Amino acid sequence: MGFDVGIVGKPSSGKTSFTNAACMTDFKVGSYPFTTIDANVGVTHVRTACACRDLGVEDDPKNSICIDGVRLVPVKLIDVAGLVPGAHSGRGMGNQFLDDLRQADVLIHIVDASGSLDSEGQEVSSGSHDPAEDVRFLEEELVEWMLGIVKKDWRRMTGRVRSEGAKLEELLLEKLSGLKITRGHILKAIRASELKSETVDKWTDDETRLFVKTLQAVSKPIIIAANKIDRPGAEENYERLKSEFPDYLVVPVTALAEKVLKDLDKKGTIKYIPGDDDFSILKEDDLGEGERTQLEKLREQILKKYGGTGVQNILNRAVFDYLKMITVYPVQDANSYQDGDGNVLPDVFLVPEGTTAKEFAGYIHTDLMESFIHGVDARTKMRISDKHVLKDRDVIKIVSAKGQK
Numbered sequence: 208m209g210f211d212v213g214i215v216g217k218p219s220s221g222k223t224s225f226t227n228a229a230c231m232t233d234f235k236v237g238s239y240p241f242t243t244i245d246a247n248v249g250v251t252h253v254r255t256a257c258a259c260r261d262l263g264v265e266d267d268p269k270n271s272i273c274i275d276g277v278r279l280v281p282v283k284l285i286d287v288a289g290l291v292p293g294a295h296s297g298r299g300m301g302n303q304f305l306d307d308l309r310q311a312d313v314l315i316h317i318v319d320a321s322g323s324l325d326s327e328g329q330e331v332s333s334g335s336h337d338p339a340e341d342v343r344f345l346e347e348e349l350v351e352w353m354l355g356i357v358k359k360d361w362r363r364m365t366g367r368v369r370s371e372g373a374k375l376e377e378l379l380l381e382k383l384s385g386l387k388i389t390r391g392h393i394l395k396a397i398r399a400s401e402l403k404s405e406t407v408d409k410w411t412d413d414e415t416r417l418f419v420k421t422l423q424a425v426s427k428p429i430i431i432a433a434n435k436i437d438r439p440g441a442e443e444n445y446e447r448l449k450s451e452f453p454d455y456l457v458v459p460v461t462a463l464a465e466k467v468l469k470d471l472d473k474k475g476t477i478k479y480i481p482g483d484d485d486f487s488i489l490k491e492d493d494l495g496e497g498e499r500t501q502l503e504k505l506r507e508q509i510l511k512k513y514g515g516t517g518v519q520n521i522l523n524r525a526v527f528d529y530l531k532m533i534t535v536y537p538v539q540d541a542n543s544y545q546d547g548d549g550n551v552l553p554d555v556f557l558v559p560e561g562t563t564a565k566e567f568a569g570y571i572h573t574d575l576m577e578s579f580i581h582g583v584d585a586r587t588k589m590r591i592s593d594k595h596v597l598k599d600r601d602v603i604k605i606v607s608a609k610g611q612k
C-alpha cells in the first residue's frame with residue numbers, strides 16, 4: 208500500500224522547499240512564482256516507534272529505515288505547481304496541477320505564514336497579506352475542480368437514478384475512481400450533507416456544492432503548514448490561523464530549517480533525526496563561528512519553541528491522525544520475527560485502522576488473501592482468524608495454502 212501526500216499552495220509559499228527538506232531531493236526552488244511547473248515526486252518517511260525495541264531484537268529493515276528504535280516508513284510526496292485564485296477556470300497554471308493531485312490521499316497546504324506574498328505569490332511588504340485568505344481560496348479551488356468533474360453529465364446521471372433506479376454512489380464511483388475516491392467516501396459525504404441519493408435530481412445547486420465540499424473534506428482532507436515560521440510576523444499569523452480555523456489542523460513549519468539540519472546531518476557534522484526537537488554537534492571544527500551561532504538560534508527559537516521544525520510532525524499527523532493509519536510488521540517466522548532470508552522485522556506496512564488479518568494478507572499479496580488459512584500474532588504466538596482486527600505495531604505471520612510470507 209502506498210500513501211500519497213499532495214503538497215499544495217500558492218506560488219512561492221515553499222512547497223518545493225518542503226518537499227526537498229522532507230525527501231532530501233534537489234528540485235528547483237526560487238523566489239519567483241511558478242518555479243515548479245511539472246509536478247515533482249519524492250519519497251519521504253513518517254516516523255513511528257519500531258517494534259524492535261519492545262521485542263528486544265536487532266532488526267534488518269528492508270522497505271523502511273530504523274534509527275535507534277525509530278522506524279521511518281516511506282510515503283510519497285507530490286509537489287505541484289502553485290495555485291492562484293481562479294485556477295479551476297484556467298488562471299495561472301490552470302487545472303493541470305489539480306490533475307496531478309488525483310492520487311493524493313491527503314493534502315498539505317503550504318501557507319506563507321509570514322504574509323509577505325500576495326495571492327499570486329508576488330512579494331509584498333512583510334505582514335501585509337492575510338494568510339487566512341489563502342486557506343479559503345485553496346479550498347474553494349479544490350471544490351470547484353471536483354464540482355466540475357461531478358457535474359459533468361449531471362442531468363443524464365441523475366435521470367438514470369430517477370428513471371432506472373440506478374444507484375447514485377455507483378455512478379459517482381465510476382466518475383471519481385481516478386481521484387482515489389471510494390464508495391465509502393461517497394456514502395459518507397452524502398450522509399454528512401444530510402442529502403438523499405434517491406432524490407438527487409431534485410438537489411439544488413447549493414446542495415450539490417455542499418455534497419462536493421464534504422466529499423473533498425472526506426477524500427482529500429487538507430491540513431495546514433504555517434510555513435516560514437522562522438520569519439518575522441509568522442508567529443502571530445500562525446496563532447491567528449489556528450483561531451480562525453478551529454476545524455483545521457495547523458502546524459508551524461520551517462522547511463528551510465529542516466533542510467539545513469538534514470544537510471548537516473548528512474555531512475556528519477551534527478546528529479539530527481527528522482522530527483527531533485534537538486540535535487547534537489559531532490564535529491565542532493566543521494562549523495564556523497557564524498554557523499554555530501545560527502544553529503544555536505535555530506535550536507532555541509525553532510526546535511525548543513515549536514518542538515521541532517514541523518516538517519516531520521505534519522507528515523506524521525497527516526498519516527496517523529488524518530488518514531488513521533497503523534503500522535503492522537509481516538514476518539514469516541513468528542518466533543524469530545524473520546522473513547525467508549533471515550532478516551529480522553524486514554518490512555512494515557501502513558494500513559488503515561480496522562484492517563483485519565485477511566485484509567492485511569491482501570496488502571502483502573492478493574494470493575495470500577485468497578488462500579488465507581489463519582494468522583499468528585508473533586508477540587503472543589496466538590492464532591488469529593481472518594476477521595481479527597489488527598493493532599498498531601502488530602507483528603503478524605500469515606499462514607496460507609499457497610506458501611507463506
Ligand SMILES: Nc1nc2c(ncn2[C@@H]2O[C@H](COP(=O)(O)OP(=O)(O)OP(=O)(O)O)[C@@H](O)[C@H]2O)c(=O)[nH]1
Pocket residue numbers: 216217218219220221222223224225235236237238239240241242243244287288289290434435436437438460461462463464
Ligand atoms: N525563511 C524561509 N524561507 C523559505 C521557507 N521555505 C521556503 N522559503 C523560500 O521561499 C521561496 C519559495 O520557495 P519554493 O520552495 O520554490 O516555493 P514553491 O511553493 O515551490 O513555489 P512555486 O514552485 O513557484 O509554486 C524560496 O526563496 C525559498 O527559499 C522557510 O521555511 N523559511
Ligand SMILES: [Mg+2]
Pocket residue numbers: 222223224235236242243286287
Ligand atoms: Mg515549487
